[in-house]
Amino acid sequence: MATLNYQELIPNNVDLGGNRQLQRALEHWQPRFISWWKELGPERYQGADVYLRTATSVDIKGWATYGYVKMPEYRWGIFLAEQEPDRRIGFGDFYGQPVWQQVPADFRSVLRRLIVTQGDTEPASVEQQRLLGLTAPSLYDLRNLFQVNVEEGRHLWAMVYLLHAHFGRDGREEAEELLARHSGDADKPRILGTFNEPISDWLSFFMFTYFTDRDGKYQLKSLAESAFDPLARSCRFMLTEEAYHMHVGENGIGRIVRRTLEVMKEIGSEDPDAVRRAGAIDLATIQRYVNFWFSSSLDLFGSEQSSNAATSFANGIKGRPDEATFDDHLAIDKVWEIDAPDGAGGIRLDAVPLRNAMNEVTRRAFIADCETGFVRWNRLIEKAGYQARLSLPSGRFRRAIGVWANQPVAPDGAIIPREAWEARKAGWLPSEADGAFIRSLMRQVVEPGKVAGWIAPPGRGVDHLPADYEYVKFH
Numbered sequence: 001m002a003t004l005n006y007q008e009l010i011p012n013n014v015d016l017g018g019n020r021q022l023q024r025a026l027e028h029w030q031p032r033f034i035s036w037w038k039e040l041g042p043e044r045y046q047g048a049d050v051y052l053r054t055a056t057s058v059d060i061k062g063w064a065t066y067g068y069v070k071m072p073e074y075r076w077g078i079f080l081a082e083q084e085p086d087r088r089i090g091f092g093d094f095y096g097q098p099v100w101q102q103v104p105a106d107f108r109s110v111l112r113r114l115i116v117t118q119g120d121t122e123p124a125s126v127e128q129q130r131l132l133g134l135t136a137p138s139l140y141d142l143r144n145l146f147q148v149n150v151e152e153g154r155h156l157w158a159m160v161y162l163l164h165a166h167f168g169r170d171g172r173e174e175a176e177e178l179l180a181r182h183s184g185d186a187d188k189p190r191i192l193g194t195f196n197e198p199i200s201d202w203l204s205f206f207m208f209t210y211f212t213d214r215d216g217k218y219q220l221k222s223l224a225e226s227a228f229d230p231l232a233r234s235c236r237f238m239l240t241e242e243a244y245h246m247h248v249g250e251n252g253i254g255r256i257v258r259r260t261l262e263v264m265k266e267i268g269s270e271d272p273d274a275v276r277r278a279g280a281i282d283l284a285t286i287q288r289y290v291n292f293w294f295s296s297s298l299d300l301f302g303s304e305q306s307s308n309a310a311t312s313f314a315n316g317i318k319g320r321p322d323e324a325t326f327d328d329h330l331a332i333d334k335v336w337e338i339d340a341p342d343g344a345g346g347i348r349l350d351a352v353p354l355r356n357a358m359n360e361v362t363r364r365a366f367i368a369d370c371e372t373g374f375v376r377w378n379r380l381i382e383k384a385g386y387q388a389r390l391s392l393p394s395g396r397f398r399r400a401i402g403v404w405a406n407q408p409v410a411p412d413g414a415i416i417p418r419e420a421w422e423a424r425k426a427g428w429l430p431s432e433a434d435g436a437f438i439r440s441l442m443r444q445v446v447e448p449g450k451v452a453g454w455i456a457p458p459g460r461g462v463d464h465l466p467a468d469y470e471y472v473k474f475h
């Protein structure tokens with residue numbers, strides 16, 4: 001069971017061969033997926049040999065094999081984490097009952113919507129990133145981008161399998177729609193707004209993998225607790241892949257910071273303009289990108305108070321991340337304090353029934369997890385002998401969803417007069433000029449071992465290979 005079957009047309013560990021009808025339906029979907037990949041996957045590199053990791057087992061240890069693959073020939077498949085014997089529902093009104101192997105009729109539409117919404121983000125990110133290869137700062141980075149892209153493609157497979165296997169004709173139609181909607185398409189956009197903006201530079205790509213993929217991690221963690229066991233098992237395996245995406249982000253931002261510090265030393269100045277003239281990205285600009293991407297990612301968790309979230313928790317559909325670490329899994333007569341603007345320029349605390357605050361509970365866990373990279377990056381800055389620090393803005397800053405939506409809040413969380421916000425926002429968020437400067441740095445470097453001037457070389461390579469290895473071979 002732990003070893004994955006690559007003999008079949010669709011690699012899997014779900015005994016697909018034992019269900020002919022399902023197998024045929026997915027084999028019908030497969031060529032459509034490949035045409036989508038060729039059309040909207042990474043531009044120009046469909047014929048290149050890329051040194052990629054493929055899953056060989058769903059165990060945490062030793063689950064990967066590496067080798068050169070042309071991306072359209074990547075072995076996308078259906079991999080679920082091992083089934084836990086006698087797994088029980090871990091939270092909500094059905095706490096302690098056996099988990100479901102089939103979808104209960106009452107929860108069919110809510111589960112379908114959750115799976116479709118999660119599934120939609122996976123190909124969306126591939127579409128958003130499709131031009132990035134043309135400006136990759138090194139072969140190492142190019143390869144990492146493609147690794148992330150093929151794994152997002154596999155995450156789409158994970159959700160499409162659930163739709164096909166458990167939702168009948170509706171599920172098959174939804175699977176078609178997942179390939180019919182496209183990021184930024186005027187008529188058929190992706191479901192979530194953030195996934196319709198192209199990722200046009202590598203600073204944004206690293207921010208996306210650091211913050212937005214981490215949002216994905218927390219959504220998957222909540223779904224990994226689900227009473228619907230096939231969904232929980234799919235998400236558990238996706239989490240092992242997702243961890244790498246966030247590593248790409250953390251490492252990428254760290255290398256940018258490292259290079260900026262080197263340049264600051266070289267020129268003997270911290271002045272942002274001087275740093276830019278020397279071809280690096282000043283820390284203030286990195287901070288503005290943090291402010292932008294962090295706040296966008298926070299909105300993906302939804303409103304602080306949500307009756308849908310309460311119902312999903314009650315019904316065992318979606319739990320809290322790491323539900324086992326809480327001591328009360330019913331969450332019935334607890335409250336959670338949520339801060340909100342009081343309408344008079346101040347902040348009030350609302351006590352909300354805990355089940356209604358589940359979006360906020362998940363968002364808080366995400367915020368705490370976002371801190372890890374800042375500790376490392378700031379250590380680099382401190383070691384280099386500079387006073388500046390990078391930091392997460394307040395969770396109230398620049399929100400578009402929830403009680404803080406469109407409130408004039410400074411990055412430190414204080415409510416300020418609206419005119420002051422308008423006057424100061426250019427210092428807090430990336431401007432047109434920042435975007436133009438970042439884009440001006442984006443020049444492709446693909447000579448093995450060479451790295452663009454705005455980012456430090458990687459500390460080490462992939463799969464114990466040297467950093468200057470030829471990770472992508474062009475033809």
Ligand SMILES: [Fe+2]
Binds near residue numbers: 155
């Ligand atoms: Fe994903």
Ligand SMILES: [Fe+2]
Binds near residue numbers: 216
């Ligand atoms: Fe991801």
